Amino acid sequence: MTLDIHKIRADFPVLDQQVNGSSLIYFDNAATTQKPKSVIDALSHYYASDNANIHRGLHALAERATNAYELTRTKIKEFINAPSSDQIILTAGTTGSINLVAQTFGRANFSKGDKILISNLEHHSNIVPWQMIAEEKGAIIEVIPVDERGVLDLAAFRNLLDASVKLVAVNHVSNAIGTINPIAEMIQLAHAHGAKVMIDGAQSIAHLDIDVQALDIDFFAFSAHKLFGPTGVGVLYGKRELLESMPPYQGGGEMIKEVSFEGTTYNELPYKFEAGTPNIADVIALSAAIDYVNALSKEALFTQELALLAYATEQLSTIPGLRIIGTAPDKIAVISFVIDGIHPQDLGVLLDKFGIAIRTGHHCVQPLMKRFGLPGTCRASFAFYNTLEEIDLFVKALRRSINMLQ
């Protein structure tokens, strides 16, 4: 199936606008993806027709809202091939999911001297929650290094693995440079040493096929907003025996079975981890995002994105003084680059004047920037609704900006 990009673009209202007098070119998809009209409509439909608190009322609206909410959980389960929908915990985002695991699994399982392995590619969201619990428990964080290309050093990873490693927390795909990490192999290695593995799937969920069972993932986290869905919703998948053995996270309504002043018993999965009224509307709208991707065929989307990556890499390589940061053989459609003698921020400002949205700065991965000896990079990140023509315009605007700055 080949994509009709023209038709697809018409599904994303935000793309059809002028910015600073030019047609918007949105190349900041790693930060957040745009939303198809069906997602926007699902949000307003929910508030206009079904709004009610879920899991509580017996009335018709409560039932409709609850069903729609739980339907999303089922769709997520299918989307990542989880064994059952009660292993899908709804959170506020990837960050929320990682903190949940740190504060429950970590609290119950880390003790003094235990090791948590993370990598040099991690987003601050997959560093700081571990630092916080490690400090509290006296656990130690060790870092899997990356090479010049931005590829994880698997030999070093093997050397770091021993019986004291309780958890390996790595991203599936690097947000800053696009590297796809060999998580299948890493999970096998970790499991062979008795360590559990948490995968930060924020950047892979929209760009790779995810099968949590085939990959034997212990914990998997992602954000709806990077999957063409709304902000404020995230997912945590976990293996049943792990989720069941973990203490609850936040206390409140929904997560309890019975409450008395003498003591409280907790609800079953997934509700044990979902205290309080959740973000009902946005969860329901995530359904529409999943339907949208499924209807187009993931394979066709990924093929389009790889074509964009190949073309952009080739075109950018013709610019004198431009250096691509992150040259792993396996990458998603993310290109980080720097230009000799030019600060990334200046390029970001000028490209915006051409109506082009890219990201500049440290991309919430300061340790990785330090590894490359850079204060930051420019990052163009693509989605299937981007076109080769947009890349041509981007490269043209980039050349013009460089001329202005040199």
Next chain:
Amino acid sequence: MAQSIQETQEELIEEFGLFDDWADKYEYLIDLGKKLPNLSEVFKTEENVIKGCQSRVWLHAEKQGDQIVFEADSEAVIVKGMISMLIRVLSHHTAEEIIQADLYFIDQIGMSQHLAQTRSNGLLSMVKQMKNYALAFSAK
């Protein structure tokens, strides 16, 4: 007597009025950035760094007689161009004048976006810091 803060602002508005296209404006701004002398390394200290910037920005202030003299630098040339204008407007004025200054020229030359929070380029913090220096000097 040097010209007033208002006179310098008017002068800048007039200079920018000559450009009708954004690219010309930015080329001029970039040129201003390139021409602003680099801050001496001894002043590029941690204390002089303005927080909240994507690029590093340094600001140094000194009292000469009853006037405050600013020197500043940035790694990013467009920010440096903006800084150059702020210095041209505010430097060599008394603490009182600096504290009172209403920097309307930024909006008038169409650069107010650079003062927006989202820019994380620290210009807003830069202006605040310049006024803070003025306050501190006037308190002495």
